[in-house]
Amino acid sequence: MTYDDFLAGDPLIVTAALTGGVHGKEANPDLPETPEEIGRAAAAAEDAGAAVVHLHARRPNGERSFATERFQEIDDAVRRHAEDVIIQHSTGGTGAPAEDRHLPLRTDPAPEMASLDMGPLNRYDHLTSENTRGMVDALHAEMVERGIKPELEVFNDGHLNEVHGLLERRELADPVYATLIFGGGTLTPPRPRNLRNAVDNLPEGALFNTLGFGRHQLPFATMGILFGGHVRVGLEDNVYYRKGELAESNAQLVERVVRVAEELGRDVASPSQARDILGL
Amino acid sequence: MTYDDFLAGDPLIVTAALTGGVHGKEANPDLPETPEEIGRAAAAAEDAGAAVVHLHARRPNGERSFATERFQEIDDAVRRHAEDVIIQHSTGGTGAPAEDRHLPLRTDPAPEMASLDMGPLNRYDHLTSENTRGMVDALHAEMVERGIKPELEVFNDGHLNEVHGLLERRELADPVYATLIFGGGTLTPPRPRNLRNAVDNLPEGALFNTLGFGRHQLPFATMGILFGGHVRVGLEDNVYYRKGELAESNAQLVERVVRVAEELGRDVASPSQARDILGL
Amino acid sequence: MTYDDFLAGDPLIVTAALTGGVHGKEANPDLPETPEEIGRAAAAAEDAGAAVVHLHARRPNGERSFATERFQEIDDAVRRHAEDVIIQHSTGGTGAPAEDRHLPLRTDPAPEMASLDMGPLNRYDHLTSENTRGMVDALHAEMVERGIKPELEVFNDGHLNEVHGLLERRELADPVYATLIFGGGTLTPPRPRNLRNAVDNLPEGALFNTLGFGRHQLPFATMGILFGGHVRVGLEDNVYYRKGELAESNAQLVERVVRVAEELGRDVASPSQARDILGL
Amino acid sequence: MTYDDFLAGDPLIVTAALTGGVHGKEANPDLPETPEEIGRAAAAAEDAGAAVVHLHARRPNGERSFATERFQEIDDAVRRHAEDVIIQHSTGGTGAPAEDRHLPLRTDPAPEMASLDMGPLNRYDHLTSENTRGMVDALHAEMVERGIKPELEVFNDGHLNEVHGLLERRELADPVYATLIFGGGTLTPPRPRNLRNAVDNLPEGALFNTLGFGRHQLPFATMGILFGGHVRVGLEDNVYYRKGELAESNAQLVERVVRVAEELGRDVASPSQARDILGL
Numbered sequence A, B, C, D: 001m002t003y004d005d006f007l008a009g010d011p012l013i014v015t016a017a018l019t020g021g022v023h024g025k026e027a028n029p030d031l032p033e034t035p036e037e038i039g040r041a042a043a044a045a046e047d048a049g050a051a052v053v054h055l056h057a058r059r060p061n062g063e064r065s066f067a068t069e070r071f072q073e074i075d076d077a078v079r080r081h082a083e084d085v086i087i088q089h090s091t092g093g094t095g096a097p098a099e100d101r102h103l104p105l106r107t108d109p110a111p112e113m114a115s116l117d118m119g120p121l122n123r124y125d126h127l128t129s130e131n132t133r134g135m136v137d138a139l140h141a142e143m144v145e146r147g148i149k150p151e152l153e154v155f156n157d158g159h160l161n162e163v164h165g166l167l168e169r170r171e172l173a174d175p176v177y178a179t180l181i182f183g184g185g186t187l188t189p190p191r192p193r194n195l196r197n198a199v200d201n202l203p204e205g206a207l208f209n210t211l212g213f214g215r216h217q218l219p220f221a222t223m224g225i226l227f228g229g230h231v232r233v234g235l236e237d238n239v240y241y242r243k244g245e246l247a248e249s250n251a252q253l254v255e256r257v258v259r260v261a262e263e264l265g266r267d268v269a270s271p272s273q274a275r276d277i278l279g280l
């Protein structure tokens, strides 16, 4: 995907990362935590232009959960409220047992998509998010079996190299779909040159999605639009609307990136168009 | 460091990575394993133009060791055979207890330099090289205490971001000295654009060293020379001289990169000049 | 100027290139040609957010003119209609006698800014826009004498090199202000990587303005906003609002880029703020 | 052409630019001026590894000449002394009448290759090297007619855009072969990032040759080798062997770049291999 695809006006897939497992309502009171809240947020995001919702599950106390039934409750609520939005489950998680990370794949029906973290990251002072090749391959194998499209999460250019390694080890359905992630910590430094460079390192024919954390969310989404990629926004990645002002909702963040896309002349893909693009 | 420093003919620091902990004589019969072999290899590398030797220690059975006494034996042998070469101990290691990784810092005298891995990496199918921020900070604190210059090992652009984080958390003596590493696995993909891009992401005023694994060793060293950086070669990183032909010795690899530097008009730094450049 | 300046929210200078010497009302019936039309268009552009108007003059028959009195009539009309907008006269022109290109500098008062083309370009099949170093230096000398800030027009990376040459030959008031231009012909190919690369080649401390011709106007302006630069839009460079739809006015193009800047969180500079930034 | 072609060891075409029209023996007493001197220099360059000789002609007084008979004398001398080297005539020239620039194409036999400058350049204070599209097309038409392979000379990224324009206007035989030129004046600034960027802007499938002027000759040739391109060296472009030391001969410059290529593991193409690569 390149600037030519932007010029051609290829439809833009907007993914809304509605919630997450790290921060909760203490960071933003409008962050949805319960299945019902997430279901309503998904419907509002879809109305605003999101074709995909990226989902994490929580226990009633707000802590992260990988349990299939938690995802099932959320999916049921999403399907109740939203019309046609594509459900993407997160399988990422620091310190979770490897088996637990398979549980989000086992809802009925399976999610259409699931995230697949491509390598390790430092967290806080003493933690490492492990994503060994064995774990990646096992998750991918179950995704294939259950007809789930992997969203390859690429946190730095070492992970980009792991994408090439995965393609050598296993067969991936076309198109390869990778999210290029920018922020602090062990992530690629959030500079425009690094997005440009990451795109130049993708496997031939791969599609990309752009994710900047915090205040980098909107500028990296905008570059993603211009460079011919897709975008992800939402309260999981950024709780502010602008400096010093909390976002009112996931939908508000989706609405803004949709306005930018429309100003720039890229149409926003419906869930059905997104299915075509992603080969779901 | 930039092409201007190359044009100015700034002296080039050659580091020879003589041995390592991963492969041994089964990969190349000329790879030095015993203290005596390593001492002789260091002397030959110094004669060939290396200012720094990067060292790992092994048990008598050839397995990796972090023990202070193993490093002491090696250092003693290096000092017996070599004239003035700078000793750099590796502190990196997959799966080693965090305390063990401090042991290489405790020889008497301390090594002038020690490696400091900046983040996590996948290894093989099921391992992660952990380098949490806590481990990095603890190793750095002991290096400061013992007057050891850290060589920051940067395996991908997430690690480059961790360098910026380290500079925010702790005070580092000038100049910051980082090795930019290229290869397979979780490393930055070995493409010229990625070296150029990595250099653009370094902290202001940082010096860099270039390390390409395997067949990327010489081309990345050559780009390191041209882009104003320093270079690392040696049997730890590459056992071949050219395709299908094992290297005869560490010195042979040093000699070649020195010839390339000389053709390109960059003088090779003596250990004493390297101390000036690195602020040892 | 970099992404950091974008993040810091530095005010954005919008230049409106209202008319030009190449195409006229046959290309867009709303393109202003007479002094009165240009004056009204300047006022509307200023209301929409432009701090600078870039001006060309025409004979009553619509053909390009360099005559001082034509510029005087336009400036008088601009000052009648607009409030405080900065006037920038074009000195560029294919095939015009060198002396004629000085005439736009001689209005009373002098324009606050004037364009200075940095090198030659091919035009059509058989023409070359000549901008010899002698011509550049003579124009610059008169600008200095009359207190006019040069806007250095950089059509390709050879011109960027000429900027460095100009800085060696002559003293330029800080900050150096260069317009990076992208399009067809002898211009830098309009690709995101080339804007990123051009910015990396600017003299230290230089400010830049981004100009994409035709359908590249808005995407390059948007990248200019994100990369910490300034932007130029207007009917001289692009007569369409979107594919197949002519722009209604210069102001409409200014309004859109202002909306994009506001969505992205960059304030738009008033003429008075622009004077501060440019050192007028 | 990319780093992968370097890794694959694709043979390297070395072009020797033996003489030129700008400087003569006053700049370097070993610069060949007469047909006999040029013939001997061509033979020595071929022995050293050059597959192509790039030629200019001079009048007996040393001034530049475009006359067919001058080129004929040189070609005759080259064929007398050299074995199999490919002859490439320059058609470039500042201020020469357009018709004169066709004369170097009319020797018998025609040269196998001829240079084709892709756009205008500033020269000195008051000159412009004109290369209008009309002139380019006319030269190209005669090259096609006479079976001469064009070497597209690209002095900046505007000229690179003109290459794309030429491909839209006219049919070019595969492979397109472009020389990317770096230096002062209106040329692309000689920085590694600009070579990397230029290569990224080439038409799909194009081959490139790397030319750095003066002290940039060897470093840009070395990057050309590493980035999978071809190289040009010689006294036309650079009269020094190293800082403050004049080159002894064209062959000395060829020998050095051949040594660098051999250290880096790229074989040097014979004239016959070069014919295969270039489709002559």
Ligand SMILES: [Zn+2]
Pocket: A017, A020, A054, A055, A056, A090, A092, A236
């Ligand atoms: Zn998530």
Ligand SMILES: [Zn+2]
Pocket: B017, B020, B054, B055, B056, B090, B092, B236
């Ligand atoms: Zn090591």
Ligand SMILES: [Zn+2]
Pocket: C017, C020, C054, C055, C056, C090, C092, C236
């Ligand atoms: Zn203009």
Ligand SMILES: [Zn+2]
Pocket: D017, D020, D054, D056, D090, D092, D236
């Ligand atoms: Zn020439």
